[in-house]
Amino acid sequence: MNNSQFRAAMGQPFIVALSNGDVTGDKVIDQIYLTGTKTADSPFIQNITLHIRDGRTGVLTSIPLHNNVGYNPTLFLGDFTGNGVDDILIGITTGGSGGIINYYIVSFVGNQAKLLFDSDVYNNHFNYDVTYQDHYKVEVVSKPNNEKYIIDISTRDASYLNEIYDTNGKLKTPITGFVDPLSGLYPVDFDSNGVYELLAYQKISGRYHADGLGYIMNTLGWNNNGFVLQEQYLGIFGAQF
Numbered sequence: 001m002n003n004s005q006f007r008a009a010m011g012q013p014f015i016v017a018l019s020n021g022d023v024t025g026d027k028v029i030d031q032i033y034l035t036g037t038k039t040a041d042s043p044f045i046q047n048i049t050l051h052i053r054d055g056r057t058g059v060l061t062s063i064p065l066h067n068n069v070g071y072n073p074t075l076f077l078g079d080f081t082g083n084g085v086d087d088i089l090i091g092i093t094t095g096g097s098g099g100i101i102n103y104y105i106v107s108f109v110g111n112q113a114k115l116l117f118d119s120d121v122y123n124n125h126f127n128y129d130v131t132y133q134d135h136y137k138v139e140v141v142s143k144p145n146n147e148k149y150i151i152d153i154s155t156r157d158a159s160y161l162n163e164i165y166d167t168n169g170k171l172k173t174p175i176t177g178f179v180d181p182l183s184g185l186y187p188v189d190f191d192s193n194g195v196y197e198l199l200a201y202q203k204i205s206g207r208y209h210a211d212g213l214g215y216i217m218n219t220l221g222w223n224n225n226g227f228v229l230q231e232q233y234l235g236i237f238g239a240q241f
Helices: 003-009 119-125 158-164
Strands: 014-021 030-038 045-053 060-064 071-078 087-093 101-107 114-118 128-133 137-142 147-152 178-188 197-205 212-223 226-236
Touching (some): 014 071, 030 071, 087 178, 101 178, 114 119, 119 178, 128 197, 147 226
Antiparallel strands (some): 101 114, 137 147, 197 212
């Protein structure tokens, strides 16, 4: 058993993700890592904490995360604001049936921690209505930007449609679906200018989680003091023919 395995076995914090880059803005490479404590006989990690060791001074700063438990914590360093300094993107999988992942983006310019993105704030803002309509349609309304989408489900299996519609294509009873919180947040430099935008995925479900209808895909870019919606798409699943 090596040292990290021993510490993990003893319930002590150990490094679960590690990266290097200049996050303070002084042109000196810093060390950025996440620690956590392992649960016995499980990949579940608790007490996940962000640490930044200043490459110039050696000073260590620890930053707690309010959603600090989950699986497979990840780190990505990249400039999201356009100031030429790397920011810190953290992802923590929750392990629930919806594939939900908690995300944070932290800036540490001048050794001052600033939260740029919090998935809880995002999820509370981006709300949707999913409503089944007559004639094999599902309406999805994105509330923040007043956009409406129509999904054609007429190619779904006949047994599925027969549970929902009568022989005239009318709904037997009202049915509403739902859109999950974030299940993916990907850094993408869409315009190749060295500044990353965000591509956010949220799953659209019908009567239950496994009844997937597609995904809402939002692109976000930094504007002054926060991320704003740039484009929104709805992606649907294909059907065999």
